[in-house]
Each structure stands twice: as C-alpha cells, then as structure tokens.
Amino acid sequence: MLAQRRLRLRIEKTGAPFWFRSLLPVLILILTFVITAIFVLWGKANPLQAYYYFLIAPLSSRVSALEVLVKSTPLLLTGVAVTFAFVAGYWNIGAEGQLYAGAIAAAWLGTVLGGLPSVLAIPLMLLGGFVAGALWALPPAWLRVRWSVDEVVTTLLLNSVMLFIVSALLNGPWRDPVSGWPQSPEIAASTMLPKIVPRSRLHLGFVVAVLAVVVLWFVLSRTAFGLKLRAVGLGRNAARFMGVPVERTVLTAALISGGVAGLAGTVEVAGIHFHLIEAISPGYGYTGIIIATLGALNAWGVAVSALFFGLIDTGAQTLSRAMGVPVYLGEVTQATMLLVALALIPLQRYRIRLLSESSEV
Amino acid sequence: MYLVEMLGITKRFGALVANDRIDFNLKPGEIHALLGENGAGKTTLMRILYGLYRADEGQIRVQGRNVHIRSPRDALTLGIGMVTQHFALVPPLTVAENIVLGYTDDFRLNREAIRQAVAEAEERFQIYVDPDAVVQHLSVGQKQRVEILKALYRNARVLILDEPTAVLVPQEVDNLFQTLERLREQGFSIVFISHKLDEVMRISDRVTVLRDGRVVGTVPTAETNERELARMMVGRETFGVTRQEIHQGEEPLLRLENVWANDDQGLPALKSVSLTVRAGEILGIAGVGGNGQKELSEVLSGMRAPTRGRVLVGERDLTGAEPVEFADAGVGRIPEDRHEGVVADLTVAENLALEHLDAFTRNGLLDRKAMLEHAEHLIREFQIKARPTDKAGKLSGGNMQKVILARVLSRQPKVVIAAQPTRGLDIGATEYVRQQLLAQRDRGAAVLLISEDLDEILALSDRIAVIYEGEIVGELPASEATPERLGLLMAGATKEQGRAGTATATTSH
Incomplete structure (x- = not known):
C-alpha cells in the first residue's frame, strides 16, 4: 500500500478567520490608496507626500484635528440617519433632501425664536429640524408601506425637489435684504450653537452627533423596537409571520431616519453657517450612505467611518493647499473606498483551507 | 459486467461526510433501488454520478472504463440521465421545446421537425405527453414524464430518478412504475432513489441501502423483505409513531365557514372551504401538494386574507386578522416554509x-x-x-x-396549525415532531395538520379531510380511512359527502 501525500487548497464558504476579518479594514485602506495613487500621480504629485497631507497632517495640529471633528459632525448624523433606515430594509437615498429640510427649519426657527433664551431656543430648534426632516421623509415612506412604491426612486427624486425649494426660497422671500445674496437672514445669536472648544469651530452639534451614535447603538441592541427593526430588515416575511407590524416599523424607521438627517442640516446652519445657503451640504446625505455601508450598519462602525471621512475631507483641503492637487481628490478617495470595500467585504464569508490529504494508490 | 461502477466514493461538505467510501454498481437492464433515510447520502451519490458534484475520492467506471464526470453534459455523453426532485423545465415552453432545448444542432428551430421527433420518441418509449402542451399547464406527473423523455431523448441508457414518487398520487405512481418496467424490458438501467419500502419492494431488482453516508448492504429484492430493509435503513426494528386510540373531539375551537382565498396570481386557491377542528383532536388535511394547502395555512396564520367566508377561533372572528392577532388568540402556527x-x-x-x-x-x-x-x-x-x-x-x-x-x-396554544411539519426532516426529528403534536392533542388543543405525507396523516389524525384543487372533497374518520380511499380522493377521482362543515368526529359514511 502506497500512501501518497498531496497538498491542496480549498475555498470554503464559512466565516473567515478572525485575524483576517480584523485585517480587512487595513486591506481596504491600502488598496484604496494604491488605486488613488494613480490619480495623485496624474495630478503630478508624489503619492507618499500626498498621503502625509491626507492622513497625518490634519491630526498633527490642534486646530486641524478639531476641524476633522467639525467635518465629521454632519457625516456622523447622516450616517446614523441612513443606518436607521437601512437596518429596517428601507433604502432611504433621500438623506440629502431631509438634511436641507432640517436646514430650512433651522433658518426659520433661528429668526423667530430669537426672543427665547438659548436653553429653550436651541432644543426647540433641534426638535424643529428633526420634525422637518421626518416630514420630508414621510411621503415616500407612506407611499412605500401603503402602495409598495419603490422608495429608492422617490427618496432620490425628492432630493432634487428639495434643492429647488431651497433655491426658490433663497432667490425669493428669503433673499438677504441687506447684501442681496441668495442667503437667508442670519439667525438670532441665542439660537446659534455654542462652541464646545474655545477658539475653534467645534460646536454643540458634535455632541448631538455623538449622542445620535449612542442612541443608534442603544436602540438597535437594547430595545424591543430595535429588535423589530432588525427582524423586519433581515426577514420581512418571517417578521410578519411572528407578528411584527412590518409596515408600522418601516414607517417609523423611515421617519427617524429623516429626522436625524434633518438634524444634520440643523446643526450645520446653527453651528457653522448661521444662514441657509444653497451650499449647506456638499452631498453629506449621499456620503451618509457610503458611511452606513462601510460601517456595516453598526453604530460604532458608522462612527469610525464618519470620523475617517471627516479626516479625508479635511486632508483633501490641506493637500490641495499644499500641493495644488484638486480638492476633489477627497471625494475620489471616498468613492474608491466604497467600491473597494464592496468588492472585498464578501471575502469575510470564505476561508481558504490548506488540505494535506493522503490517498491510497 | 457492470454498466456503471462507483468505487470508494467519498464526498465531504465541510465537516460532514455525506458519502463515506461508497461502492455502488448497476447492471444493464435492472432497476436498482437506492434506499435510505433523508440525509443518508443517496442524492449526493447520484449527483456525483450525474456530474452535479465532484467526488473528493473514488472512481467511476462506465462499461469498464475509468471516466471523469465533471458536468451533466459529461454524464449525458456517457448515457447517464437524471430526473431531479425539482424539475428543470421551462414553464412557458411546450413539451417538445423543453425536450429538445439545448439539444438542437440547427440555428433555426424547425418546430414541425421537433414535434415529429418528440412524437416518435414518445412512441418508441411509450411515454405519452402532448408535445404541443405548454409545460406550466401540466400536472406534476406529466412534468415528470417530460423529464424522463428528455433524458431518454438525449440517448441516456441509465436513468436516475430522485424520489420520483414523492410528488405523485397513488394512481400516478402506478403509471410511473409501468413506464419503468417497460424501460427495463427495453434494456435501460434505472436507479430509483426512495425512502419508501413498499415501492422499493414492488419495483426494484436489487436494493442498496445507505445509512449515514455508508453502504449497509446490497441485496437482491427477491431475497429480502420490508422488515429486513427497514432494519438496514434505520438500524432498528420498529420506527414511527405508534397509533393510539382515536380521539373524539370536544367543543369546536377552530371553524372555517365557506372560506375562499386567492393565490399569488389572484386565482381562487381555496373554494368554499368549511372545516371544524375540536378541542382534543387532530384533523388531518390530506392532499397532493399545490392543491391549496399553502393558502389554507396562510389564511390560518394571518399571512393571507380570505376573499370570502369567516375564520373563527373560539368565539372570536379572525377573518383577515393580522398574524399578531392569531398569536394573541392562542393560535400556534407552524409554517409550511421553515x-x-x-x-x-x-x-x-x-x-x-x-x-x-x-x-x-x-x-x-x-x-x-x-x-x-x-x-x-x-x-x-x-x-x-x-x-x-x-x-x-x-x-x-x-x-x-x-x-x-x-x-x-x-x-x-388552544389551536395548532401545523403545515408540512416534518417535511425534509430525518426520522428522529420527524418522530419528535409527531410526538409533540400528539401531546398537544392530548393536552386538549385543536390541531390542524396539513401534510402531503399520507403516512403522517394516517398515523396522527383522528379525522381526515382531503383537499383537491382548493376544495374539501371528502372528510372521514381516521378509522374508515385507507390509503386507497384517500388516494382516490386526492387524485380528484371521487368526491365524498361530508363536506361543508357538517362533518364531525362521528360522521358516518
């Protein structure tokens, strides 16, 4: 009897080993930067130097490190907003529009609540922004649960509608009477969000955003409502069979999602711009989708992704100033990262096994 | 000389060894039964022979030559065809089109030639299905015949049938067996996968019994009997639920009054169904799959609203209620699809x-x-x-x-709705589920058992109703039920009185 040994590799469909799963984000990062290096070279810059400005430089000074947190604030909120919806299987692509709804509410409340002290005015304004975002999210959510209208289409299209509403407001009734610019009148001082770190732009909105992350984590993992959300998102029919009110749960998730997106607009107006302007958001609502996806619809994952995207946004500006590379490189990097992550994440489900087998001949 | 030999076949799925050094052979012109419980490795072995899986170890010989079968195409080239449990037919195409699909040489389809070729094949093998019929309109038995024809049309000399009787009513089984016997006479070899002893005894020449992925033995059918095969298959003498006395139901807990419901296509799937299930009894709903069982269990789970009629649990009207209301009213629901x-x-x-x-x-x-x-x-x-x-x-x-x-x-729960509760389970789990249902009955629950497994219906039910094309075509106490009588009802051949809610545990006949 002759025993012959041979080695074989086999790919199995089970969870990847733990070390690989922990390594995956690093792998995603490296691959992303290898790909974006092509664009950096195209912009006639040294990639390694570029990455220094991108990732290290913003953290090397107190001012720019705080600026990272400023940039992260709306991203944390839109990331949380999108996650609330996606967990329930409601594909809300409308966070951008809902953000502007919150911004409109803040700009309006900021002018009418001026008589109140800050301790009252600011909570009222946050509430107003939440409600405005939720209201803007209501029509597509209602159409979805009542008539099964695809929310991907409706929420996306409503974003454009909202941009035109903002434009109409700013070029019409809300045009700044003093300067004539398309921007709303400045909000009252008592409604401006206080700075939480002196001599910086970091405002109370960051605390709101961090709270939103904590609330997301708490709701999903600790409450009955969160379990229902997950059940509906993971298995609609089975959830319905087990008595979960699917329509009501989806509707609630959609409204919370809209509300949190509205908060993002509110804190940008009340913490940074103090006016409604058309350029409140360079696409925070859409970036929120990327952040929620990269964060694997997990509160802490969303937090890390949002902070990282804040870093890239800040770094792109530093880079642009220092090396004359277009600032859009930041967005290119974010988009590349999503594509790389989507391509690599499925690897989590496989493991490669080295088989040493003996076969008799 | 063997037509097909499988030697030392081993197949692993992760840690599970589905086939463990299996030897199997097939003679020309024999019907060889492959017998074993669910999960014994029968289907895996034949999927290897048909090229759907690759064996990790072992050899396959066809007519004495070593072969490598990497795909069903390879298998067909070697004259091996398989009819799987889930038919691979294109529903909107005709029978003739399905049979020649993927097996035509010309770029252009010559419909008349195809029709002619298929008609000739039907004549040759004496398997008749209208070549012009559209497959989606065929019964399960007819679809199976199309599958067999398809394999034979591709010059298969070896035909593998994976649990071919599972979806058939008794009359269709007879028809299938006649076909198989004719094919044997013409020299075809047939592998007949089954876990039904009586069928194996009836149709096969030799039996190979598998248990837990291993061969227990191969015996000529004429030299064995059902008891021996059962022992080989499960490794013990007796199995299954032993039937106790038949229970008389008490007060009605679940009532359906002239319930109509539509299927997903909006066509009526339940037609004026009236049933009463009483405390402390099991009412079995027998019937061939696809006759409204799915819709019935969904109506009683709150997953599908009836279009007409009433559903009452105790005194509570739950017509069209949500699943949560059924659960709250004490209706325990075991869905058809786990x-x-x-x-x-x-x-x-x-x-x-x-x-x-x-x-x-x-x-x-x-x-x-x-x-x-x-x-x-x-x-x-x-x-x-x-x-x-x-x-x-x-x-x-x-x-x-x-x-x-x-x-x-x-x-x-006061009421238990159990839809196909043991489908796909092995004997151990099946027995457990059945004992649990009996325990519920003994506790005083009203149990509605919807099952396509006639043995299960007969073993558990106190009363039996038969559903055919969405109608209750007969209702009888278990003591009067025989497989033959139920089979006729299930095939829609007869209708018996006793429908429309008048039937009780004491319905006389």
Missing part, C-alpha cells in the same frame, strides 16, 4: 422571543437576560442542538423546526 418561521440572521434567543416580545420588554427595553434564560430553558425542553446566541439560519432543518415548535408549543 424559513418563513424564523429570521435566519437573528439569534435563536431572539427568534424564540420575537412572537411575544412584550413578555421580554420592560418600558421598551429588552430584558436580554430573560430572553437568554427563556431560550436556554426551551433548548433543554425541546432538545434543540444550538446555543441561544447561534444564528437561527445556521441550524439544521430539524433544529430549526424545533425552534419553531418550542416557540409555538411553549405558549400552550
């Missing part, structure tokens, strides 16, 4: 709690400790092989079904 009864990506503990979440919630917060304890308790009581934190989707079919049973039965 995956509809659990959320695969939630944990066992979460799945066990979800239906009655209020019991595990305080001020909106989950009592996770109570959920885990509840799960641990049920896992012990129902002998579920899982941890509370395992994802439900990772469990085997039997354990997943036990999770559903545990969730449903631990609530002491």
Whole structure:
C-alpha cells in the first residue's frame, strides 16, 4: 500500500478567520490608496507626500484635528440617519433632501425664536429640524408601506425637489435684504450653537452627533423596537409571520431616519453657517450612505467611518493647499473606498483551507 | 459486467461526510433501488454520478472504463440521465421545446421537425405527453414524464430518478412504475432513489441501502423483505409513531365557514372551504401538494386574507386578522416554509422571543437576560442542538423546526396549525415532531395538520379531510380511512359527502 501525500487548497464558504476579518479594514485602506495613487500621480504629485497631507497632517495640529471633528459632525448624523433606515430594509437615498429640510427649519426657527433664551431656543430648534426632516421623509415612506412604491426612486427624486425649494426660497422671500445674496437672514445669536472648544469651530452639534451614535447603538441592541427593526430588515416575511407590524416599523424607521438627517442640516446652519445657503451640504446625505455601508450598519462602525471621512475631507483641503492637487481628490478617495470595500467585504464569508490529504494508490 | 461502477466514493461538505467510501454498481437492464433515510447520502451519490458534484475520492467506471464526470453534459455523453426532485423545465415552453432545448444542432428551430421527433420518441418509449402542451399547464406527473423523455431523448441508457414518487398520487405512481418496467424490458438501467419500502419492494431488482453516508448492504429484492430493509435503513426494528386510540373531539375551537382565498396570481386557491377542528383532536388535511394547502395555512396564520367566508377561533372572528392577532388568540402556527418561521440572521434567543416580545420588554427595553434564560430553558425542553446566541439560519432543518415548535408549543396554544411539519426532516426529528403534536392533542388543543405525507396523516389524525384543487372533497374518520380511499380522493377521482362543515368526529359514511 502506497500512501501518497498531496497538498491542496480549498475555498470554503464559512466565516473567515478572525485575524483576517480584523485585517480587512487595513486591506481596504491600502488598496484604496494604491488605486488613488494613480490619480495623485496624474495630478503630478508624489503619492507618499500626498498621503502625509491626507492622513497625518490634519491630526498633527490642534486646530486641524478639531476641524476633522467639525467635518465629521454632519457625516456622523447622516450616517446614523441612513443606518436607521437601512437596518429596517428601507433604502432611504433621500438623506440629502431631509438634511436641507432640517436646514430650512433651522433658518426659520433661528429668526423667530430669537426672543427665547438659548436653553429653550436651541432644543426647540433641534426638535424643529428633526420634525422637518421626518416630514420630508414621510411621503415616500407612506407611499412605500401603503402602495409598495419603490422608495429608492422617490427618496432620490425628492432630493432634487428639495434643492429647488431651497433655491426658490433663497432667490425669493428669503433673499438677504441687506447684501442681496441668495442667503437667508442670519439667525438670532441665542439660537446659534455654542462652541464646545474655545477658539475653534467645534460646536454643540458634535455632541448631538455623538449622542445620535449612542442612541443608534442603544436602540438597535437594547430595545424591543430595535429588535423589530432588525427582524423586519433581515426577514420581512418571517417578521410578519411572528407578528411584527412590518409596515408600522418601516414607517417609523423611515421617519427617524429623516429626522436625524434633518438634524444634520440643523446643526450645520446653527453651528457653522448661521444662514441657509444653497451650499449647506456638499452631498453629506449621499456620503451618509457610503458611511452606513462601510460601517456595516453598526453604530460604532458608522462612527469610525464618519470620523475617517471627516479626516479625508479635511486632508483633501490641506493637500490641495499644499500641493495644488484638486480638492476633489477627497471625494475620489471616498468613492474608491466604497467600491473597494464592496468588492472585498464578501471575502469575510470564505476561508481558504490548506488540505494535506493522503490517498491510497 | 457492470454498466456503471462507483468505487470508494467519498464526498465531504465541510465537516460532514455525506458519502463515506461508497461502492455502488448497476447492471444493464435492472432497476436498482437506492434506499435510505433523508440525509443518508443517496442524492449526493447520484449527483456525483450525474456530474452535479465532484467526488473528493473514488472512481467511476462506465462499461469498464475509468471516466471523469465533471458536468451533466459529461454524464449525458456517457448515457447517464437524471430526473431531479425539482424539475428543470421551462414553464412557458411546450413539451417538445423543453425536450429538445439545448439539444438542437440547427440555428433555426424547425418546430414541425421537433414535434415529429418528440412524437416518435414518445412512441418508441411509450411515454405519452402532448408535445404541443405548454409545460406550466401540466400536472406534476406529466412534468415528470417530460423529464424522463428528455433524458431518454438525449440517448441516456441509465436513468436516475430522485424520489420520483414523492410528488405523485397513488394512481400516478402506478403509471410511473409501468413506464419503468417497460424501460427495463427495453434494456435501460434505472436507479430509483426512495425512502419508501413498499415501492422499493414492488419495483426494484436489487436494493442498496445507505445509512449515514455508508453502504449497509446490497441485496437482491427477491431475497429480502420490508422488515429486513427497514432494519438496514434505520438500524432498528420498529420506527414511527405508534397509533393510539382515536380521539373524539370536544367543543369546536377552530371553524372555517365557506372560506375562499386567492393565490399569488389572484386565482381562487381555496373554494368554499368549511372545516371544524375540536378541542382534543387532530384533523388531518390530506392532499397532493399545490392543491391549496399553502393558502389554507396562510389564511390560518394571518399571512393571507380570505376573499370570502369567516375564520373563527373560539368565539372570536379572525377573518383577515393580522398574524399578531392569531398569536394573541392562542393560535400556534407552524409554517409550511421553515424559513418563513424564523429570521435566519437573528439569534435563536431572539427568534424564540420575537412572537411575544412584550413578555421580554420592560418600558421598551429588552430584558436580554430573560430572553437568554427563556431560550436556554426551551433548548433543554425541546432538545434543540444550538446555543441561544447561534444564528437561527445556521441550524439544521430539524433544529430549526424545533425552534419553531418550542416557540409555538411553549405558549400552550388552544389551536395548532401545523403545515408540512416534518417535511425534509430525518426520522428522529420527524418522530419528535409527531410526538409533540400528539401531546398537544392530548393536552386538549385543536390541531390542524396539513401534510402531503399520507403516512403522517394516517398515523396522527383522528379525522381526515382531503383537499383537491382548493376544495374539501371528502372528510372521514381516521378509522374508515385507507390509503386507497384517500388516494382516490386526492387524485380528484371521487368526491365524498361530508363536506361543508357538517362533518364531525362521528360522521358516518
């Protein structure tokens, strides 16, 4: 009897080993930067130097490190907003529009609540922004649960509608009477969000955003409502069979999602711009989708992704100033990262096994 | 000389050894039964022969030559054809088109030539199906004939049939067996996969019995008997639920009054169904799959609203009510599709709690400790092989079904709706589920058992109703039920009086 040994590799469909799963984000990062290096070279810059400005430089000074947190604030909120919806299987692509709804509410409340002290005015304004975002999210959510209208289409299209509403407001009734610019009148001082770190732009909105992350984590993992959300998102029919009110749960998730997106607009107006302007958001609502996806619809994952995207946004500006590379490189990097992550994440489900087998001949 | 030889075939799926050094051979012109429980490795072995799986170890010889079968195309080239449990037919195409699909040389389809070729093949093999009929309009038995024709048309000399009788009514089984015997006379070899002893005894020349992935033995059918085969198959003399006395039902707990419901296409799937299930009895709904059983169980689970009629649980009208209302009214529901009864990506503990979440919630917060304890308790009581934190989707079919049973039965439901409760389970799990249903009956629950497994209906029911094309075509006490009588009803050949809710446990005939 002759025993012959041979080695074989086999790919199995089970969870990847733990070390690989922990390594995956690093792998995603490296691959992303290898790909974006092509664009950096195209912009006639040294990639390694570029990455220094991108990732290290913003953290090397107190001012720019705080600026990272400023940039992260709306991203944390839109990331949380999108996650609330996606967990329930409601594909809300409308966070951008809902953000502007919150911004409109803040700009309006900021002018009418001026008589109140800050301790009252600011909570009222946050509430107003939440409600405005939720209201803007209501029509597509209602159409979805009542008539099964695809929310991907409706929420996306409503974003454009909202941009035109903002434009109409700013070029019409809300045009700044003093300067004539398309921007709303400045909000009252008592409604401006206080700075939480002196001599910086970091405002109370960051605390709101961090709270939103904590609330997301708490709701999903600790409450009955969160379990229902997950059940509906993971298995609609089975959830319905087990008595979960699917329509009501989806509707609630959609409204919370809209509300949190509205908060993002509110804190940008009340913490940074103090006016409604058309350029409140360079696409925070859409970036929120990327952040929620990269964060694997997990509160802490969303937090890390949002902070990282804040870093890239800040770094792109530093880079642009220092090396004359277009600032859009930041967005290119974010988009590349999503594509790389989507391509690599499925690897989590496989493991490669080295088989040493003996076969008799 | 053997036509096909499989030597030392081993096939692993992860840690599971589905086939463990199996030897199998097939003579020309024989019907060779492959017998074993669910999960014994029968289908895996034949899927290897047909090129759907690759063996990890072992050799296949066809007519004495070593061969490598990498795909069904390779198998067909070697003259091996297979009819799987799930038919591979294109529903909107005609019978003739399905038969020649993928086996035509010309770029242009010559419909008349195809029709002619198929008609000739039907004549040659004496298997008749209208070549112009559209497949989606055919009965299951007819579709099976198309599948067999398809394999023969591709010059298969070896025909593998995977549990061909599972979907057939008794009359269709006779028809199939006549076909198989004719094919044997013409020199074809047939592998007949089954777990039904009587069929194996009736049709086969030799039997190979598999258990847990190993060959227990190969015997000529003439030299064995059902008892011996059963012993080889399950490794013990007796199995199955032993039938006790028939119970008389008490007060009616579940009533359906002239219920109509549509299927997903909007066509009537239930037609004026009236049934009464009483406390302390099991009413079995017998019938061939696709005759309205799915819709019936969905109507009684709150997943499908009836278009007409009434559904009453006790005195409560639950017509068109939501699933949660059925659960709250004390209706325990075991769904036809297990995956509809659990959320695969939630944990066992979460799945066990979800239906009655209020019991595990305080001020909106989950009592996770109570959920885990509840799960641990049920896992012990129902002998579920899982941890509370395992994802439900990772469990085997039997354990997943036990999770559903545990969730449903631990609530002491007044009414139990069990739809195909043992489908796809092995003998151990099947027996367990059946014992649990009997225990519910003895406890005083009204049990509605919807099953396509006639043995199961006969073993458990106190009364039996037969559903055919959405109608209850007969209702009789279990004592009067014979497979023959039920078979005729199930095939729609006869209708018996006693429908429309007048029937009770004492319906005379």
